Amino acid sequence: MTYRQEPRRRLVPTLTVMALALFSSLGPTIQxxxxxxxxxxxxxxxxxxxxxxxxxxxxxxxxxxxxxxxDEGKVVLxxxxxxxxxxPALHKAVQDAGFTLRSxxxxxxxxxxxxxxxxxxxxxxxxxSVTFKVQLSDPASLHWASExxxxxxxxxxxxxxxTGGIPVLIASQIVPRSDCAEGRIxxxxxxPSTCSSG
Amino acid sequence: MQMGLPNPTPARIxxxxxxxxxxxxxxxAHEPVFGVGPETIYQGGVGVEVGTDFESGEGEQxxxxxxxxxxxxxxxxxxxxxxxxxxxxxxxxxxEAGIGDLVLRGKWRFWTRDRLRSSDKASLIxxxxxxxxxxxxxxxxxxxxTDPLFGLSLSHExxxxxxxxxxRYLLRTRHDGIELGDRILYDLAAGxxxxxxxxxxxxxxxLLEYNGITTLRDRAGGSSxxxxxNLGWLGPTALVSHRNWMAKFGVQxxxxxxxxxxxxxxxxxxxxxxxxxx
Numbered sequence: 001m002t003y004r005q006e007p008r009r010r011l012v013p014t015l016t017v018m019a020l021a022l023f024s025s026l027g028p029t030i031q032x033x034x035x036x037x038x039x040x041x042x043x044x045x046x047x048x049x050x051x052x053x054x055x056x057x058x059x060x061x062x063x064x065x066x067x068x069x070x071d072e073g074k075v076v077l078x079x080x081x082x083x084x085x086x087x088p089a090l091h092k093a094v095q096d097a098g099f100t101l102r103s104x105x106x107x108x109x110x111x112x113x114x115x116x117x118x119x120x121x122x123x124x125x126x127x128x129s130v131t132f133k134v135q136l137s138d139p140a141s142l143h144w145a146s147e148x149x150x151x152x153x154x155x156x157x158x159x160x161x162x163t164g165g166i167p168v169l170i171a172s173q174i175v176p177r178s179d180c181a182e183g184r185i186x187x188x189x190x191x192p193s194t195c196s197s198g
Numbered sequence: 199m200q201m202g203l204p205n206p207t208p209a210r211i212x213x214x215x216x217x218x219x220x221x222x223x224x225x226x227a228h229e230p231v232f233g234v235g236p237e238t239i240y241q242g243g244v245g246v247e248v249g250t251d252f253e254s255g256e257g258e259q260x261x262x263x264x265x266x267x268x269x270x271x272x273x274x275x276x277x278x279x280x281x282x283x284x285x286x287x288x289x290x291x292x293x294e295a296g297i298g299d300l301v302l303r304g305k306w307r308f309w310t311r312d313r314l315r316s317s318d319k320a321s322l323i324x325x326x327x328x329x330x331x332x333x334x335x336x337x338x339x340x341x342x343x344t345d346p347l348f349g350l351s352l353s354h355e356x357x358x359x360x361x362x363x364x365x366r367y368l369l370r371t372r373h374d375g376i377e378l379g380d381r382i383l384y385d386l387a388a389g390x391x392x393x394x395x396x397x398x399x400x401x402x403x404x405l406l407e408y409n410g411i412t413t414l415r416d417r418a419g420g421s422s423x424x425x426x427x428n429l430g431w432l433g434p435t436a437l438v439s440h441r442n443w444m445a446k447f448g449v450q451x452x453x454x455x456x457x458x459x460x461x462x463x464x465x466x467x468x469x470x471x472x473x474x475x476x
Contacts, residue, residue: 051475052239056240068396068397070394
């Protein structure tokens with residue numbers, strides 16, 4: 001039980017972004033419902049160099065403003081709620097600015113967990129065309145996910161492999177997608193009948 | 199005078215024809231003020247730099263402006279145009295003013311290793327120096343030759359330390375019956391950022407730069423002429439930037455000189471320039 005409660009408790013303060021990846025001929029996109037994404041960018045060493053990042057990323061549709069944290073190698077993107085973000089476009093913008101995009105940090109990626117033919121855990125959204133390949137870095141989450149191979153979940157982590165193929169969500173936490181009332185903790189599959197009493 | 203040909207004075211060796219090669223270069227990151235680094239500019243980006251430079255040697259003084267334009271074809275390929283303008287060039291008891299030799303330059307950043315808070319880069323440099331400066335006058339404003347240029351530049355950039363090393367070879371062509379001796383230019387620079395500044399804060403970097411020039415002998419009629427030699431300058435420079443603006447300042451003193459047949463003292467030089475990206 002603890003491993004289910006712990007991830008949820010840690011996840012609650014970080015609720016900022018809902019991310020889905022669309023695997024289509026146009027490349028993966030993310031549908032954002034909240035306000036911020038964070039990019040991990042390598043090569044950022046000085047404020048003057050970072051101007052290219054500002055110029056290029058602000059041209060990507062959906063981005064309203066950004067903050068560049070040079071010492072952390074991060075670019076925090078303020079996002080227009082509901083706008084779709086093209087992952088390859090993000091990758092290209094960072095590349096055209098002369099830097100290397102390492103990952104996209106995702107605070108929430110809701111979907112349904114399952115296993116593919118190769119046994120990999122796959123996170124699917126309600127839209128069957130939207131797919132993440134999930135790698136879990138938290139052993140407790142991995143154990144829990146193995147026991148619940150098909151259920152609604154919320155994952156948080158980083159998205160890698162922006163070009164070609166399915167984007168990989170490196171999830172450090174994964175918890176049931178719950179219909180529980182506020183303050184109640186999902187104990188089973190997240191349905192109201194399996195919520196804690198208080 | 200050699201065989202009735204233009205006298206290879208210190209001015210011809212050290213100053214006029216080199217302005218476009220030596221002064222600060224525009225790039226999307228920090229580069230040496232008196233040399234060139236491997237930096238390019240973001241794709242589609244334009245950088246403009248206007249600078250003023252002063253050189254004072256024995257029997258010669260130069261006051262000039264330098265204009266530089268850079269365009270980022272991709273984030274790895276940049277094209278640059280250098281335009282030196284002499285406001286006054288004094289030497290040999292005379293004074294001249296006008297445009298010097300234009301330099302077209304292309305950079306290809308063929309290798310990059312980006313890491314958290316640091317980046318290592320290597321670029322190939324190709325260029326062409328055009329004979330746009332008057333060369334028949336005294337003092338001359340250009341070399342009179344169309345010279346291709348190629349080189350290699352490496353850099354390490356981090357939040358605190360910088361290092362640059364650049365080698366350029368100017369393949370000088372024939373002019374007025376003389377096969378001008380080729381020039382080898384080498385730049386070494388080490389830099390330090392005393393205060394780590396965030397984005398949209400004013401940032402300061404100090405560099406110590408060494409720039410050397412080796413000029414091979416001119417040749418005429420199958421014979422080598424007593425020209426060319428080695429020059430080296432050393433001095434501090436500073437780069438002050440804020441968002442897409444950068445101001446550059448530098449002073450260099452001649453620390454090494456070995457010119458064939460020329461006892462003149464080489465020039466002290468100073469540069470101040472302002473760069474803007476859009």
